[in-house]
Amino acid sequence: MKKIEFVASAFNMNEIPKDDLPCAVLCGRSNVGKSSFINALFSPLKVARTSSTPGKTRSINYYLVERKFYLVDLPGFGYAKVSKSEKNYWELLITNYFDTNNNISTVFHLIDARHKPQPLDLMLNEFVRSRELPYFLILSKTDKLKQSEIAGAKKDVIEVFPEIIFGTNAFLFSAVKHTGKKEIIKLLSSLYLS
């Protein structure tokens, strides 16, 4: 899995690509590391723009991988400074997006390993399960934690999402150290490239 191309930034549902390629959708709080995740998987290419000012990107970004499937970067949720109606906005966006797009085939939910899952994380998990879509959890930025803290972070996640099994539907990840990269590439390849 080497080839990735940025193909579109959609600002509304009319702008999303109209072909039938399957979509692996990345979701998570603003600044959780979604762009860095994409870049780490395809390094040394740097196709996704990372940002230190969270909550700015409101577009749905489409990346075409090996001409076989899309990695879709959804706007991040939960950045407090955006507005009070953030939750409503994000709920509407995600419902709208999942209703409009019949090609969503998997959801990758990124959670910063340093923080316990937040209410919007719980909502997202519930939403994906209600749609009966395959769900994968990525615990990001694990390079920022000590081994003992990583064990605690895994426990926190399993406590709220009992269906999670690390190594199967959940992975530790670091865009800096490339922790988890091999496993995630293997997973995406088996889902979309075989």
Ligand code: GDP
């Ligand atoms: P996005 O808003 O979810 O796309 O997040 P970005 O990928 O833009 O990352 C937000 C910030 O977190 C940037 O400053 C990144 O350099 C940093 N970051 C992302 N992933 C990692 C990681 O695995 N380890 C560390 N130490 N920093 C990271």
